[in-house]
Amino acid sequence: MNKIKITTPTSGKDRKRLLLFPWDIYKDDPYWIPPILSEEKGLLGYGKDPFYDRNKIQTFMATQDDKVVGRIAAIVNYGHLERYNDGVGFFGFFESVDDQEVADALFNAAIEWLKSEGVSTIRGPMNPSLNHTAGLLIEGFDSSPFFMMTYNPPYYEKLVENAGFTKSQDLYSFWGKVDMLPKVRERFLRTAEMIQERFKVTLRPLNKKNFIGDYEMFLNIYNRSLTNTWGFVPMSEREVKAMAASLKLLMIPELAMVAEIDGKPIGATFCLPDYNPRIKEINGRIFPFGFIKLLRKREEAIRRIRVISTNVLPEYQMSGVGLVLLNALVPKALECGVQECEFSWVLESNQFSRGSLEKGGAVRNKTYRIYDKKFS
Secondary structure, three states: OOEEEOOOOOHHHOOOOOOOOHHHHOOOOOOOOOOOOOHHHHEEEEOOOOHHHOOEEEEEEEEEEEEEEEEEEEOOOHHHHHHOOOOOOEEEEEEOOOOHHHHHHHHHHHHHHHOOOOEEEEEEEOOOOOEEEEEEEOOOOOOOOOOOOOOOOOOOHHHHHOOOOOEEEEEEHHHHHHHHHHHHHHHEEEEEEEHHHHOEEEEEOOOOHHHHHHHHHHHHHHHHHHOOOOOOOOOOOOHHHHHHHHOOOEEEEEHHEEEEEEEEEEEEEEEEEOOHHHHHOOOOOOOOOOHHHOOHHHHHHEEEEEEEEEEEEEEHHOHHHHHHHHHHHHHHHHHOOEEEEEEEEEEEOOOOHHHHHHHHHOOOEEEEEEEEOOOO
């Protein structure tokens, strides 16, 4: 075969080839869920996404005999650099055939571009940040991912590690079935009630009539609550508004709970139905009619939910308000007919959240890894 060629796609034709390359990699994989193409296009920097109001991305495509054999994106997250001053740039959207030479060429291209941007370490995968999808799946290949979680072939771990990357942090997902909930709730119900009574916590679902305002409130709590979390960079106001608008039709208000003290929101948790089987059915194409199929009969999609985040303001984080929020979700989940639930993702270094889930009987079902490589 001819030499591997690395290019930076600029034409619409080449960008489309890079965008659609995963369909070649996963054509025979029953567990793969395609990305939503319109969203992926924006996240790759080929459309409008508020993440790139202040950040930069450069995509690279590997071809051999004019056939696409790999892709990668190099990302400069200025919010991260300002917050941590650690010289870290990122890679994401990595896909490759099982060929170390192809993978090495892609990583080298990303590193050279990041060097020109003044960074000294490459970290990833981030697609394009921790506020989006992140991590390389290294354990748990026997099932499809839940909504907005990543998936990749097992051989990617070998390609990344043989390219000189080492583990930086693992992310875990925890899984449970509905028949586990009553027993778990019985164990923690009295504690949750005592915490709620002690701090005079009131609970309410998201307001359907003011969904955007309530969801922006949740994301602001999210930004403030994760201040001390590894690698976290707060979303900008435009990112918050865009995220709220994109999730408006996907959310089930009854499966999102707000905790308040004296009328002030101090914590929130929310879940999303697992839309992945629908996304697979429409092959990632929302337009022209995919969105209708995505949202039809949502009571079927709600059989599996993903608890995306439970966040409490820093001054209340050790008070147990998170337990109060999760306890309040249990009867709502049972009413909605939920059968399975995934809590994802949880940082390996987040001992408190990991311990709480393990004590509650949740099973760790998947592991995702973030890698680093220093290059100067």
